[in-house]
Amino acid sequence: MAISIDVNGKALEVDADPATPLLWVLRDHLGMTGTKFGCGIAQCGACTVHVDGHPMRSCQYPLSAAAGHKITTIEGLSADSSHPLQQLWIEMNVPQCGYCQAGMLMAAAALLKQIPKPTDEDIDQYVSNICRCGTYPKVRAAIHKAAEGNTSRSTT
């Protein structure tokens, strides 16, 4: 039985068991692989998407729950990588292996929407994603810089 969901502003039909986690619907049924599988138990945050603008760990969010809500994935954070965080991630060389970074970006984007000028404590609380490579100092610095509204690109 097909279920209709709204992903990045598009209405899409999915023929999958309603209990299927949204993560696997996105990756495997819809071919949107930017949202990553890391743990499957909502611990690591690699699968973070936005549901009606709020961060959600999609590995524990069934397809049945997603119907009727606006889902945004990393592919829809901006059409052309123009989101200030994406620009700063490039400018400041934030990712190492990069695997956790889609989730990291989605968590950070949701934080900035909620709290435009977050403190270190806000960041600690809202961005609880796991990065095994150790990009935390860069992620923190980039979020603060985005909050300053400073997205000017360096020349080197």
Added chain:
Amino acid sequence: MSADTSLDRRQFVCSTLAAGGALVIGFGDRPALGAEAQTIIWDKPNPTGAIEFTPWISIAPDDTVVVRVTAPDIGQGTLTQAAAFVMEELGTSWDKIRPEYGSTNRDYKEGKVYSTVGGGQSYFSGRSTGPDRMKTYMQVAASARERLKAAAAEHWGVKVADVEAQDSKLTHKPTGRSLRFGEVVARASKVKLETEPTPKDRSQWTFLGKKNPGKVQIPDIVNGSLVYGIDVRQPNMVYAALRQSPVQGGKLVSYDADAVKHMPGVLAVIAIKPNENKPSDLKPPIPLGVNTAQHAVAVIAEHYWQARTALDALPVQWDDGPGARWKTTEQMNDAVLQAVDKPGEKIEKSVGDIDTGFKAAQKIIEATYHTPFCEQAPLEPLNGTALVTKDRVDVWHPTQHTLLAFYTAADQTGIAPENVYIHQTYVGGRFGRGVFCDDVRMVVAVAQQFPGRPVHTIWSREESTRQGRYRSMLAGKFKIGLGADGMPTTLLARESGGPGFSVSGLVDTAFPQVIPNVHIESQVVPFHILTGPYRGPGYNSNAFMIESLIDECALATGIDPMDYRLKLYGKWGDPGWVKCLKEVREKSGWGQPLPKGQGRGVAIANWAMRGNANAGTTVATVAKVEVSEDGKLKILQVDIAFDTGRIFNAEAVTVELQGGTLFGLNMSMNEGLHIKDGQVVEGNFDTYPMLRMANAPRVINVHFGGLSDFPRYVEIGEPPAGTIGPAVANAIFQASGKRLRSTPFRLHDLSWA
């Protein structure tokens, strides 16, 4: 320099090969993609009409420079560094360079065109900046540049000395005329140089060490388009969920496929049996015994979640085998601790006379240390995709050792290596987990039983964690004799661990080289738990033990731990050690008073010096910590000085040092696997915790004043993982008076009053 356009291409290849760099210039019709790499990084067939001359560089008519890279980029930037070497010599603009992986299949068929440089390590993710790779890239780039210049000179009928190559353009300086690289590449491919150019001296570099380019694939990371192993999608692909014997080395007794065959999407239920690693003509870079298959079952379905759901419902019976006799972690701890109470079977090092040394000693320090099994826990769970047909196998894989993956796939299928194709994908971390290629073997073994369709096998996080190739448990018992000046004169060390444990970082570090009387023994305990590389094998445990012990020696003699190390390592023939200590002493505020409950600790170590001075990377770390009265630990500040000789990219080095520090901090504070009835207990991040933003140190300062400028550029990822643990442990002692002789620290009561 003269140009001769009469040579055909074959002669051209021969002439350049003979010149010490395997130069081949090629060209094709691919569009330029700008500064970024590409979302799909694996080797691809040449486009229609392309002519290729060299394995390492091709230049297209649109000026795109494809640089072939062999070492997988696992986040450390091998692609970017290879591009940077070419950038320095070629005269291209940065945004025209596009890295791509060099094919192992081609390497096999064409007389090791890639693995001649670096041998068995050529397709290994470590050591991306080794001198052999640097020389190769810079030579082929310089040679290509001179041919382009010669072709332009010929086109204009001018002297080649008047032609300059810059920003992908060739300019005739007296007249200002210019041509793009792409406009002369066809002519350039026929140029024969009388002598190959010598790459620039370091003093002439304008890019290496000057510009610090970010990793070329980052633009494709931030929009989610980069293709990791788990993102591979092939036409007609099916998915598999895998379960291996819960006790490593156990056997599959039976399973009831009928119980799940009716479930949605299920296509097959299969069993995997260990291969026997039959003798063959294959010459893998690491013996294939390291990746013998485990007994396993897998469910293959149209979609992953269907496969996973059916696997969870599949009744399976296992024979746990001999591993089940290890009932508890304590039993295993006791086994290694008892082993170090007795002389070890293997003598690792013996110099001087320890009996005489201990008799003459003014003071004796004795201590026993222990570190547990640890899992690399890369964030991308193990996975891979394979398509096996009668006479060909294709594998799309996030491996850390592409060449071992190649031989593993050939060995597993029995298909001739000529018909084995490994398509290296981007890699979501690995930290050693992807070196032995047991994951490659499993992926191929599953696909072998579902021939004709690509099978994408994904380990659950729990399966990834419980079926590891772990850092071994390790116990060390130490007796140190101190002389009248408080410095060590005598060392007796006994270490014990499971099969595959390593005394690296004990035997081959500076410490036993500056002590006159040393005796080191080791003993293997026959655990069934499989082991493998983990960000500095042996080193990361031994750095904790040695550098904690040195603090114990310093404190026993009343000497400041920093001064003690300066004196001790001042005897070592590598001045970088003292330079790093002095740098971090100054920059960390060492010696400045701290409030009660706070402390500073220092540690210094080197990976992978292998007993040699002016080798490997030395890292000195100072940690400032706070321990609350009820025992809560907070890392307030970390300062790092390092000596890797020289560096190419300060930005890349900084993030590796920070990342390695956080990895080592997690290892020391949080990590330790438990065993129950032979099985690994922890399965996911709820029980195998990771540092997050909230509990990682906010300040990790990387200082560059420790660099010795000795002519070497060596690995930077592993070294910091060794020093942060002992630096924190030594700081905890200063703050709380508690000496930690085992990891993880979170299991210790740090309360004080």
